Amino acid sequence: MSEPAAPHPPTRPGRTADGAGGGSGTRPGGGVRRRTALIAGAAGAVVAAGAGAAVVLTRRPDPEPARRAAEAVAAAWNESRWDAVTWDGPVTPAAVTDRYAAATQGLAAGGVTGPEVALAGVDSTRLAEGRARATYDVSWQAGPQRWTYRSTADLVRPPEGEPDTWRVRWAPSLIHPELTEGATLTAVREQPPRAEVLGRDGTPVVTDTQVVDVGVHPARTGDPAATAAAVAEVLDVDAAKLTERIRTAEPDAFVPVLTLRRTDFDAQQERLRPVPGVVFRAGVLPLAPTRAFARSLLGGVGEVTAELVEESGGRHVPGDRVGLSGLQRRYDERLGGAPGVLVQLTGGTGAAARTLFEVPASPGEAVGTTLDERVQNAADEVLATVGPQSAIVAVDVPTGDVLAVANGPATGGDRALTGRFPPGSTFKVVSTLALLEKGLTADEPVPCPPTFTVDGRSFRNFEGEALGETTFRTDFAMSCNTAFADLSSRLDDGDLAAAAARLGIGTGWDVGVDAFDGDVPVTESAVDRAAAAFGQGRTLVSPLALAVAAASVARGATVEPRLVVDPAPEGAAAPPVDLPAASVATLHELMRAVVTDGTAPVLRDCPGGEVFAKTGTAEHGQQVPPETHAWLVGWQGSTAFAVFVAEGRSGGSTAAPVARAFLERLALG
Known part of the structure; x- marks a missing residue:
């Protein structure tokens, strides 16, 4: 059995295994010098000979694959298509979609829409290690203002032998830097009091007035037709249409019938209260002195329609009270002012809710007319x-x-x-x-x-x-x-x-x-x-x-x-x-x-x-x-x-x- 070969002595950067010199020849002691071959890879070393010394150069990794992955996140976020991103680890696009929806669905209820996302940059300092970090500018429409911040996402290089598509590591902080697992973003909307319409002498011809919404609670009536007929007799509404609305509504729904001024309601409540299923909601609406007062000119205020929500470009959300016709609609933005928005982070590893962004409500401004x-x-x-x-x-x-x-x-x-x-x-x-x-x-x-x-x-x-x-x-x-x-x-x-x-x-x-x-x-x-x-x-x-x-x-x-x-x-x-x-x-x-x-x-x-x-x-x-x-x-x-x-x-x-x-x-x- 032959003896094992003796190990080579350690090498130093910039030197061959034979020490100084770099050409072929014989070892001291008569041995034959072997030529050392260095093969350069994508990130390997290259030997350059000169002046009797060998220099090893390192090739810089290509940053473009990481940037493409970062850009894909911004595009997917803007289009709400998380399946367009290659995710790292076991997380799936469907899981990301669900987690994103759970974390952000509370924003829409408060009128926060968007966001618009742009790639701010990619940190490539650790590219040689197969890592990078993308930074994003995120901007939501929150009432009349923009809520903006920066968030980040970690990117990783794919394993050897797989396509050169960098992957994105999912974390809630992608949505917002303070967001943790289980936490959610919510928005609370505050509509300011609506401003008045003034007459020629500067006194209001439209001002906040106490009203009562008359409605029907379907679960409280055993006979929708009888309830509708009794209500119609008092309020002069279509009994057949009201019957159908009661029958097709959810049992615990509030089926609106008519909104009455408080004074008009007081005159009719003794006839309405005994009717099975009839319920009432007190509220305030901007109204003129009488129902007939310049009605077509002044117009009305009520719950925003789906059409007006779409036309408003994010200014209105379902549930808002807005001008629906006449002068109230023409000057809705002036009279209604700007809603306030409070964005909060709740749940997750943090205990108490904390405010991330706030827009105070701005009161409306009066509209002056020449009406006497x-x-x-x-x-x-x-x-x-x-x-x-x-x-x-x-x-x-x-x-x-x-x-x-x-x-x-x-x-x-x-x-x-x-x-x-x-x-x-x-x-x-x-x-x-x-x-x-x-x-x-x-x-x-x-x-x-x-x-x-x-x-x-x-x-x-x-x-x-x-x-x-x-x-x-x-x-x-x-x-x-x-x-x-x-x-x-x-x-x-x-x-x-x-x-x-x-x-x-x-x-x-x-x-x-x-x-x-x-x-x-x-x-x-x-x-x-x-x-x-x-x-x-x-x-x-x-x-x-x-x-x-x-x-x-x-x-x-x-x-x-x-x-x-x-x-x-x-x-x-x-x-x-x-x-x-x-x-x-x-x-x-x-x-x-x-x-x-x-x-x-x-x-x-x-x-x-x-x-x-x-x-x-x-x-x-x-x-x-x-x-x-x-x-x-x-x-x-x-x-x-x-x-x-x-x-x-x-x-x-x-x-x-x-x-x-x-x-x-x-x-x-």
Whole structure:
């Protein structure tokens, strides 16, 4: 048996096993020197000979695989797809998905959304050891602010022989640096009190009011139909629909029926309390003085809809109370303020909950309007008994302040501000202004035949009336259509649009909410001009637009209306333009004659002073004979107004009595 070989002496960095020298030769003592072969690997050493010495160089590990793994985490986090990450150890993408959801699901309830994640960098100092650490910038939307912080993830190189895809070690600290196993992130949302809507004198016209939500607890009623019928008898709701909602609800659900002002609830509670299953929730809502008070204008507040949550871009979450319509919706962000958010870490290895981020609630700001509570109440009270669609708008002559915007109880939207209706004979105020500038006088003879034909088109008076040979004063007071059709030949195609603009119609004013300022097209033919001269054809107005025109005549200068004054609408108000003094004086005379000797005698002895007015009966639709809307516009003292009643017989018989009732209520104070 041979002897074992003697071990080689130890080597030193930068030297061969033979010591200095590096070439081939014989060992001392006659042995043969062997050449030493060094093989360089991915991270191995390379021998470089020179000046009689060997130098060993180390290749730097490639950082790109680790960076790709770090970037994959950021992309997966942003897309909520944890299966796109290669995880280290036994953890699976499904397990990471579950752990992430358990740790963060409490954020959404408080309105915290996101996050947005970006890779901040990769620490490669331990790359040669197969380790790296990624740092992430994490940003959540928490109410009106961003909650930002940095978190980290450890990366490890795969074992030899496996694909060069670095792996990520799961830890709760990836979500937040202070998060431990079993801990969760939760958010609590605080909505600040909603700000008030103010009237012209600075006092609230919408303020927090005690309310009671009336509902049904399904488990407490053995007969849903009987409960629904009893509730419907008191609250005037649909019994069949309520029965179905009770039957399909969870047994312990609160099935809402109606929200009542506390005063209204107090008047009905003795009838509601004995009904099996009926339950109540007290609360507070921003409400106007009465249910009818400028309802379409002011709008309502209630629980946010799914559509509004989606549109809000994270500002609203389910359960928020928000503006749902009208001014409340238009200025919801101002009135509602900014919610407060408190983000806390709870559970896990830490004992007490601790706050990680806080955004204090910011109270809303009031919205100022020009509404006058006394004038608005008078308009609402009058329209409460008007069956068809109706509206009253009142405007302060010296300032243009809109004092009242009232719509009758019939459905049909905010007719007072956004309605688009033919003005009928109320537009004769505009036509007269244009004709006076062409030289017409009140005493000029202008016949009023039963019909008048223009280029083959025949025009007639209301119910075939005729005044025969008479003056323009009488034509205006009695609202003769054929006289105006005849006089339209004195006008150019742009004259009516220009006169309307001088009275504030179609000038593009902005009152801070949706409103129609009127549309008076330039006429295109003699027939078009004749129809437009007495308010038919293509001309459209809203009650607000006609109230502005009446105010302009009363003032003797163009009125630009104001409604929402804080915040003021963007853009400067147009300066008032004086109307020709002689034309104004004649219009005053003619509109007074409508009351004293014309189509609105019901206003002749109206309390509160002289009334100046113009009636209107506007044909519309395709029926024969056509249907008609009833109008009356005018002013008394410093208050101009427009009254509209859909499907009314005539301005004099339908709208004028409504105007009188309105003025009588104003006179009572």
